[in-house]
Amino acid sequence: MTGAPLFERMALIGIGLIGSSIAQTARQRGLVKEIAISTRSPATLQRAEELELGDFYSVDAAQAVDGADLVILCVPVGANEAVAKWISPVLKAGAILTDVGSTKQSVVDQVSPHVPKGVHFIPGHPIAGTEQSGPDAGFPTLFDQRWCILTPPKGTDQAALEKLSAFWQECGSNVDLMDPKHHDLVLAIVSHLPHLIAYNIVGTADDLETVTKSQVIKYSASGFRDFTRLAASDPTMWRDVCLNNKEAILEMLSRFSEDLSAMQRAIRWGDGDMLFDLFTRTRGIRRSIIEAGQETDEPDFGRHAADTRQDD
Amino acid sequence: MTGAPLFERMALIGIGLIGSSIAQTARQRGLVKEIAISTRSPATLQRAEELELGDFYSVDAAQAVDGADLVILCVPVGANEAVAKWISPVLKAGAILTDVGSTKQSVVDQVSPHVPKGVHFIPGHPIAGTEQSGPDAGFPTLFDQRWCILTPPKGTDQAALEKLSAFWQECGSNVDLMDPKHHDLVLAIVSHLPHLIAYNIVGTADDLETVTKSQVIKYSASGFRDFTRLAASDPTMWRDVCLNNKEAILEMLSRFSEDLSAMQRAIRWGDGDMLFDLFTRTRGIRRSIIEAGQETDEPDFGRHAADTRQDD
Ligand SMILES: NC(=O)c1ccc[n+]([C@@H]2O[C@H](COP(=O)([O-])OP(=O)(O)OC[C@H]3O[C@@H](n4cnc5c(N)ncnc54)[C@H](OP(=O)(O)O)[C@@H]3O)[C@@H](O)[C@H]2O)c1
Ligand SMILES: NC(=O)c1ccc[n+]([C@@H]2O[C@H](COP(=O)([O-])OP(=O)(O)OC[C@H]3O[C@@H](n4cnc5c(N)ncnc54)[C@H](OP(=O)(O)O)[C@@H]3O)[C@@H](O)[C@H]2O)c1
Numbered sequence: 001m002t003g004a005p006l007f008e009r010m011a012l013i014g015i016g017l018i019g020s021s022i023a024q025t026a027r028q029r030g031l032v033k034e035i036a037i038s039t040r041s042p043a044t045l046q047r048a049e050e051l052e053l054g055d056f057y058s059v060d061a062a063q064a065v066d067g068a069d070l071v072i073l074c075v076p077v078g079a080n081e082a083v084a085k086w087i088s089p090v091l092k093a094g095a096i097l098t099d100v101g102s103t104k105q106s107v108v109d110q111v112s113p114h115v116p117k118g119v120h121f122i123p124g125h126p127i128a129g130t131e132q133s134g135p136d137a138g139f140p141t142l143f144d145q146r147w148c149i150l151t152p153p154k155g156t157d158q159a160a161l162e163k164l165s166a167f168w169q170e171c172g173s174n175v176d177l178m179d180p181k182h183h184d185l186v187l188a189i190v191s192h193l194p195h196l197i198a199y200n201i202v203g204t205a206d207d208l209e210t211v212t213k214s215q216v217i218k219y220s221a222s223g224f225r226d227f228t229r230l231a232a233s234d235p236t237m238w239r240d241v242c243l244n245n246k247e248a249i250l251e252m253l254s255r256f257s258e259d260l261s262a263m264q265r266a267i268r269w270g271d272g273d274m275l276f277d278l279f280t281r282t283r284g285i286r287r288s289i290i291e292a293g294q295e296t297d298e299p300d301f302g303r304h305a306a307d308t309r310q311d312d
Numbered sequence: 313m314t315g316a317p318l319f320e321r322m323a324l325i326g327i328g329l330i331g332s333s334i335a336q337t338a339r340q341r342g343l344v345k346e347i348a349i350s351t352r353s354p355a356t357l358q359r360a361e362e363l364e365l366g367d368f369y370s371v372d373a374a375q376a377v378d379g380a381d382l383v384i385l386c387v388p389v390g391a392n393e394a395v396a397k398w399i400s401p402v403l404k405a406g407a408i409l410t411d412v413g414s415t416k417q418s419v420v421d422q423v424s425p426h427v428p429k430g431v432h433f434i435p436g437h438p439i440a441g442t443e444q445s446g447p448d449a450g451f452p453t454l455f456d457q458r459w460c461i462l463t464p465p466k467g468t469d470q471a472a473l474e475k476l477s478a479f480w481q482e483c484g485s486n487v488d489l490m491d492p493k494h495h496d497l498v499l500a501i502v503s504h505l506p507h508l509i510a511y512n513i514v515g516t517a518d519d520l521e522t523v524t525k526s527q528v529i530k531y532s533a534s535g536f537r538d539f540t541r542l543a544a545s546d547p548t549m550w551r552d553v554c555l556n557n558k559e560a561i562l563e564m565l566s567r568f569s570e571d572l573s574a575m576q577r578a579i580r581w582g583d584g585d586m587l588f589d590l591f592t593r594t595r596g597i598r599r600s601i602i603e604a605g606q607e608t609d610e611p612d613f614g615r616h617a618a619d620t621r622q623d624d
Contacts, residue, residue: 132611221606223504239588267565302615303614
């Protein structure tokens, strides 16, 4: 980015993995003139300051938002409503208010009532993340080559939408527009179900009496460890996702369970052909994901290569 | 390895990911004097020869085994019985016969009847692999810092067991001894269930009418892609695993399903505390796996770091 900054003052409410990554990207690429940071706990705020993520720090969200022309809520989705109420009185006319929450209809329902006239509320969700959380987990390339979904309400100001889209594009992402309900359905299958399945299988393994925990750990390279990454994600964030995208998640869970029953039946009755067919048709999707630039093509996520490098 | 080779002639029946990795490791570390390779198809055999994986090549398994003092079956577990019958007449007294199959009781049942007196049959399973298959997928460090489980039958010759253990240790692995039934139970949870769950969720996503395949691919970085790695594994191998470890797999599947129903119920009734508890207790297992040297501690399996390196 060589031109003028897109925004004068960006306020980030919440400064964990996502907030910290936005701060670092925006700073590195000159997207904003000033960065104001607010978070709930003094300890996290202090850490953000130590990391020099912003120019202004306060545990008072309203103080951070004061005068901002871009406000991004980076808190767990269950916390959005309270934050919106808090900052509502100081949101200035013409400002863009957005968020990064993993569910969108709930954010629309909970935040919209508190948005003053003249403020452009455009919910968003960058499809990028890791299993880690907190300000230290952030890094400036998190959004590179990823997608950011915006769910502008009907009648959204076109110029504001373009400006927010430009911001995410400068962060390295492609922008997609979507209806919030459809977003929630798509994310239920690509993100929420995978996380819940991962949490569930790790829980199942943890509960066994016949196989010890130390055996699970020792032999985890045979498949299990892949699930532990997602299952190490932040519990608050995921509790909030479950509570705020109930319908779509239950729909996907019930389809998954149906399919699992069919597989179980095939195993019980020794139906090798059905199993072979399923195991074959699932291969193509990975190829497509790699071709779309959303995954590494190194075997084993490149982990073996990494091991070898460490040995050198 | 600086001493004399452990074996004079090692015969590998099957030369895919595992066979090829054994050949490369054994050659590189001087564990055997001569490597004889046999596989079903002339095309795979030719590829093995191009890769210079051995010293002797034949589509006739008996020819490869002739004179060998170490024979390793590296074929899908459903093919072990036919191969055992084939090579039985030429197995020489004092030779060690082993395998690398992902199930163990079935291998015992199917191979034992064809083992001549004087031949030491010690089933095995290296807990190491990737989602790729065929001779090109092999690499010499696959077994480094991994575990290899041996399931010696009662009355196994101690010297033979020690020699085979030394072979795997020189390949870089720690050796564990286990009862074949217990092996099958442990692997059902750490490997078979994860693979089946991964195949299943990818299948579920593939079948949706409301979310398009291109959406699943675009947004897969939010969790889904992690499952596609396991779901890209070899269909023949996994069909055979299902057919040969039915009981243990069905047991684990039904526990998983029960737990999933409980989670589903918690989501339906908005039981945030139950969800938070589950999402919290699963975090520790990943930490233990990383501490045990079975997983990288880089966030996102180190994929983001890899992306960044590519950009440099
Ligand atoms: N992680 C991902 O992969 C990912 C990807 C895309 C979108 N998202 C979404 O991004 C948002 C933030 O996620 P994150 O990964 O950055 O989380 P995080 O690293 O855990 O950081 C959360 C931030 O929100 C604050 N916070 C937590 N609970 C709060 C509450 N009840 N009231 C006010 N502030 C609260 C925390 O403050 P204190 O530390 O001061 O308590 C912290 O600053 C979530 O809505 C999530 O759904 C996450
Ligand atoms: N992949 C893993 O992660 C992993 C890990 C540990 C253990 N294992 C076990 O290791 C064994 C081999 O797996 P892999 O990954 O090396 O498989 P792979 O790469 O697919 O290679 C399989 C080899 O077996 C041969 N083969 C296949 N079907 C056969 C049949 N019906 N009769 C005779 N030969 C046949 C193939 O021959 P052609 O190419 O000539 O047809 C090929 O040489 C399996 O028992 C598996 O359970 C695998």
